[in-house]
Amino acid sequence: MTITRAWMMLLVLSTASTALAASGMHGAPFVVAVLALAGAKAHIILARYLGLAAAPSILAGFDLSLAVVLILFMGLALAA
């Protein structure tokens, strides 16, 4: 994925997050969808903008940590 393609993906994912919020969707599906989109954006920034695509084992470590944090966020958001 080129830097420009990564940027375009980020634009699409960012627009999708805002569109989801504007759609009136709520509850668990909304929480999971919005945080999954955030995780996808974070992965692209790590892989392409920060260059970790060239270091797959380190990128996998970041992705795993990110997934744990986002699952924690989901749990806390759904507990409210």
Add this chain to the structure above:
Amino acid sequence: MTEQAGERPSVLDQLPGELMMWVLIVSELLVFGAGLAAFLAVRITDPAGFSEAQSHLHRAGAGVNTIVLVTSGWLAAHAVCAAEAGRARRLRGLIAGAIALGAVFLVLKGMEYADLAAAGISFETHAFFTFSYLLTGFHAAHVVAGMVLLAVVAVPASPRAVETGAAFWHMVDLVWVLLFPVIYLL
């Protein structure tokens, strides 16, 4: 045996750019991650109050700011390529664009703060605002620091310096994509 072990490349050698910048990036992610987790934990005690408070924020403006920051990051990433190609003039133009978009982000954030202040909303109005001001304010301070850092690394225009400055800028971007949904959308 010892010599072979000494020659084995460390996984850290794969990291692009400066190791210390990565230490900073991980540290910042931990700090913001803890702050966001604390925000969500306190939200459990008053979900209705948090939801009402959240309605005072500029959700659309924050969405635009996400576009602004990821576009700024795109310019910074291209600036690194320009630095590696020895195209100093192009990299300075790209860095100037990234800094300008950083300024746009701050203006939009400032407009939101001004509207909240005009509505009489402060740090102490509700726990939601205590967290949102702290987290978004701390992030905005990093945007300012990133703009200064980008301006500084554009002077020598060496690939190493530009890569380090851009990495800090991408960290600011990364924090925002995690902060935006938690503070503005959930």
